[in-house]
Amino acid sequence: MEIKNLTKIFKVVGKDDIIALDNVNATFDKGKMYAIIGESGAGKTTLINILGLLDDYSDGEYIIDNKPINKLTEDEKADMRMKKFGFVFQSYYLNPKLKAYENVMIPMFINKDIKKSERKDKAISLLKQFGLNDRITHYPNQLSGGEQQRVAIARALANDPEVLIADEPTGNLDKENEKLAFDYLKKICKEGKCVIVVSHNMIVKSYADKIYYIDKGKLYEK
Ligand SMILES: Nc1ncnc2c1ncn2[C@@H]1O[C@H](COP(=O)(O)OP(=O)(O)OP(=O)(O)O)[C@@H](O)[C@H]1O
Numbered sequence: 001m002e003i004k005n006l007t008k009i010f011k012v013v014g015k016d017d018i019i020a021l022d023n024v025n026a027t028f029d030k031g032k033m034y035a036i037i038g039e040s041g042a043g044k045t046t047l048i049n050i051l052g053l054l055d056d057y058s059d060g061e062y063i064i065d066n067k068p069i070n071k072l073t074e075d076e077k078a079d080m081r082m083k084k085f086g087f088v089f090q091s092y093y094l095n096p097k098l099k100a101y102e103n104v105m106i107p108m109f110i111n112k113d114i115k116k117s118e119r120k121d122k123a124i125s126l127l128k129q130f131g132l133n134d135r136i137t138h139y140p141n142q143l144s145g146g147e148q149q150r151v152a153i154a155r156a157l158a159n160d161p162e163v164l165i166a167d168e169p170t171g172n173l174d175k176e177n178e179k180l181a182f183d184y185l186k187k188i189c190k191e192g193k194c195v196i197v198v199s200h201n202m203i204v205k206s207y208a209d210k211i212y213y214i215d216k217g218k219l220y221e222k
């Protein structure tokens with residue numbers, strides 16, 4: 001994925017425009033882990049929402065697999081959003097009424113490529129990959145924060161995305177679970193996926209192949 005001179009302006013009626021992203025350039029390749037670091041309000045969530053096709057940009061270019069995304073139809077974009085990207089949100093958003101494996105199955109329901117009969121086994125095998133062998137039928141309120149977060153990572157991988165995007169995935173975790181989470185993200189990355197992690201946590205620096213710093217909508221590389 002490549003973004004060129006990407007700008008995002010939020011217009012709020014009666015207020016000054018907010019330039020959330022200001023002429024941003026970046027590339028993201030498979031098999032690499034990227035960290036996006038910046039203060040609150042710097043534009044991190046705005047950037048990853050655009051990368052994951054959850055939001056539009058105002059100006060510039062976004063190219064995925066050599067295709068400019070403004071050339072895609074809404075249907076093609078929706079398909080790409082579902083199959084290419086997996087999201088881990090800061091607060092996990094697990095459904096409290098569903099068991100761990102049922103939460104992991106949610107993204108599969110809209111994916112015709114995964115047979116109904118295979119969904120449950122796939123969800124269970126994903127949970128096992130994250131060391132949750134004996135937590136498969138637990139409800140979220142029966143899981144620790146670290147375990148809930150691993151369920152959220154498993155769910156993000158349900159449709160076998162090429163890109164995993166995580167927004168502050170370790171925000172609510174203690175040191176030990178934080179390290180475990182980054183170890184798992186690194187493992188996913190070594191399996192060939194592109195992993196993009198937004199974090200305030202400086203530990204991410206020791207895991208990332210490339211670090212992007214963002215400040216007031218401007219992106220810097222290190
Ligand atoms: N829907 C929106 N409408 C108007 N302004 C918005 C909207 N979403 C974000 N913004 C503004 O854009 C800027 C960037 O917001 P963003 O959510 O990307 O920050 P962030 O880096 O993710 O911060 P945090 O670390 O607190 O999550 C902020 O000034 C924010 O107030």
Ligand SMILES: [Mg+2]
Nearest residue numbers: 044045046167
């Ligand atoms: Mg944010």
